[in-house]
Amino acid sequence: MRYIVFFIDSLSKGAGTERITVDVANALVQRGFVVSFVLLNESTDSFFTLNSRIQIYSLYSSFSQRGKSIVALRKFLKVHKPDYLVNVAFQMAIISIWACIGLNCKIVTWEHFFLKAGSVWGYLMRLVSAIFSYRQVVLTKTDRLNYPVILRRKILCIPNFTRLNSSKIHSKLTSKIVLSVGRLDACKGFDLLIEAWKAVIAVHPDWSLKIIGEGDDREELNALISASNLSDSVSILFPTKDILSFYLNSSLYVLSSRFESFGLVLIEAKSCGLPIVAFDCPCGPQNIVKDGIDGLLVKSEDVKALSDGISYLLSNEKIRKKMASSAVIDFEINWSEEAVLTMWRKLFV
Structure with a gap:
């Protein structure tokens, strides 16, 4: 072999x-x-x-x-x-x-x-x-x-695949938590997400945003959260091996990247049955998120469009659940381990 x-x-x-x-x-x-x-x-x-x-x-x-x-x-x-x-x-x-x-x-x-x-x-x-x-x-x-x-x-x-949710357990979408995961650097656009959250929390004060990641911008982002008076609703957590539990205990996933070559977190979110709001940045999200079906694609780096997209799904539970179901189906068809490994095996034979 x-x-x-x-x-x-x-x-x-x-x-x-x-x-x-x-x-x-x-x-x-x-x-x-x-x-x-x-x-x-x-x-x-x-x-x-x-x-x-x-x-x-x-x-x-x-x-x-x-x-x-x-x-x-x-x-x-x-x-x-x-x-x-x-x-x-x-x-x-x-x-x-x-x-x-x-x-x-x-x-x-x-x-x-x-x-x-x-x-x-x-x-x-x-x-x-x-x-x-x-x-x-x-x-x-x-x-x-x-x-x-x-x-x-x-x-x-x-493309990438994920083994994160091999048990195929899906979020019940009952928590009032929005999740975002990635490196704490300019590429991931968490500064834009925090800015967008100001408008979201004004309409949905009972929701919270959890950001999970590590990187050089941690202090800067925490300072932005504090300066924006968002400390009660936004938290930045360190990476964890039990990331699955965070996906399963959230009701919406948000990607705020300025650019994203693929977006592994998007297929992880889909595998856990989460609807998605993502910037339509170059060049990964448009290949993964089906706009209006399993999530929303909004104009890249447009803070208002991002906050509007998040607020829309937080306000519409039925649409959120319908998108979540579509996300699971799309994951099984297009992003399964077996489909992707077939491509790797062909490369190495």
């Missing part, structure tokens, strides 16, 4: 990229593949539970020690001889492309941000990784079409 190595900076963070990477690795092992992780970070701890058959190795290096990383990775590859090396983001490709020269190991770069996200340097490096990789995996059909035509034969669209 094929031997797959995932190359990632660290597994200690409790974020979406780490979660889906662990889920894919575990699913591949259960289907007979041999899987290992190689980390730059010296810590081999994983925030999410890994299958006991998966080995974790560290290069005891960092991005700033690129030469050391290349040498250490090349040494590992010569000894272990994997069939495929999966870069978890283009940053890892900058190291692995050099480390794999002359070796019989196919490079797959799994890009978790869309092509035009971030800086010009990031855009160019994603193109470079696509050129030198055997295949580059992106998360949406929209993003695949962003790549130059000459490269598209190498670009595969494999």
